[in-house]
Amino acid sequence: MQPTDPALLHLAQDPVMARLIAETPNPKAFTDYENDVYLALLESIVSQQISVKAADAIFGRLCALFPNNYPKADALLALSFDDLRGAGLSGQKVKYIQSVADFSLTNRLDRPFFDPMTDEEIVQYLIPIKGIGRWTVEMLLMFVLDRPDIFPIDDLVIRQRMILAYPEQTEGLTGKVLYKRLQEIADGWRPYRTTASRYLWRWKPNAV
Structure with missing residues (x-):
C-alpha cells in the first residue's frame, strides 16, 4: 500500500x-482460492488445530483422490469414510467435509451470490454447516471474499x-x-x- x-x-x-x-512490513492484501468458497471451506476444516505443514500435506492427499485434484461435492460424498480417513483426516473432520459437500449441493456458494450480502448475513448463512464457526467465516470474508471491515x-x-x-x-x-x-x-x-x-x-x- x-x-x-x-x-x-x-x-x-x-x-x-x-x-x-x-514498524511493520506492508502485509499483502490478497485473496485465496480465486473466490472458490467451497474449496476454502474444505481447506479450513482440514487446517483446524494442526500445523500449516501438516494441513497442506493432508489437503494435498485429499485433493489427489479426485480427477483434476478437485474434490467436487458429489465425488467427495461418493467416497467411503475409510477412503477419506486414508488421506489423514480425523473421523470428525471427515464428517465436517462431508457436511460442506452436502450443503454445497443444495445451497449456493458462488461469489456473485455473496457479493450483495452483508458480512453478518454471510456468517449466519454458513455457520449451520457442521465444523464451520464464526472465526472460520471471518477468515473467509477477509481472505477469499476480500471484505474490508472484518x-x-x-x-x-x-x-x-x-x-x-x-x-x-x-x-x-x-x-x-x-x-x-x-x-x-x-x-x-x-x-x-x-x-x-x-x-x-x-x-x-x-x-x-
Whole structure:
C-alpha cells in the first residue's frame, strides 16, 4: 500500500496503530482460492488445530483422490469414510467435509451470490454447516471474499497483539470486559478493520 492509501491514512489517526504500521512490513492484501468458497471451506476444516505443514500435506492427499485434484461435492460424498480417513483426516473432520459437500449441493456458494450480502448475513448463512464457526467465516470474508471491515476478535493472535499494543487500555481486563474494550478500540478503525487486523498479525512486538 502507498502512504496515500485511504485505509492507512484513516488507521494512522490512532497513534498506536500508526506506530504499528510504521514498524511493520506492508502485509499483502490478497485473496485465496480465486473466490472458490467451497474449496476454502474444505481447506479450513482440514487446517483446524494442526500445523500449516501438516494441513497442506493432508489437503494435498485429499485433493489427489479426485480427477483434476478437485474434490467436487458429489465425488467427495461418493467416497467411503475409510477412503477419506486414508488421506489423514480425523473421523470428525471427515464428517465436517462431508457436511460442506452436502450443503454445497443444495445451497449456493458462488461469489456473485455473496457479493450483495452483508458480512453478518454471510456468517449466519454458513455457520449451520457442521465444523464451520464464526472465526472460520471471518477468515473467509477477509481472505477469499476480500471484505474490508472484518475484526476477528476470536482470533487469539489478534487479542494478544492488541493487549501488547494497548497495555494501558487493557491492563487487568479479562473475559467479556476485555472483549468489550478490544471491540471499542477496533471501532476506531472502521471501515478498515481488515487492514488493521492484517497489520496486527504481521507486527512483531519484540522486533524493535
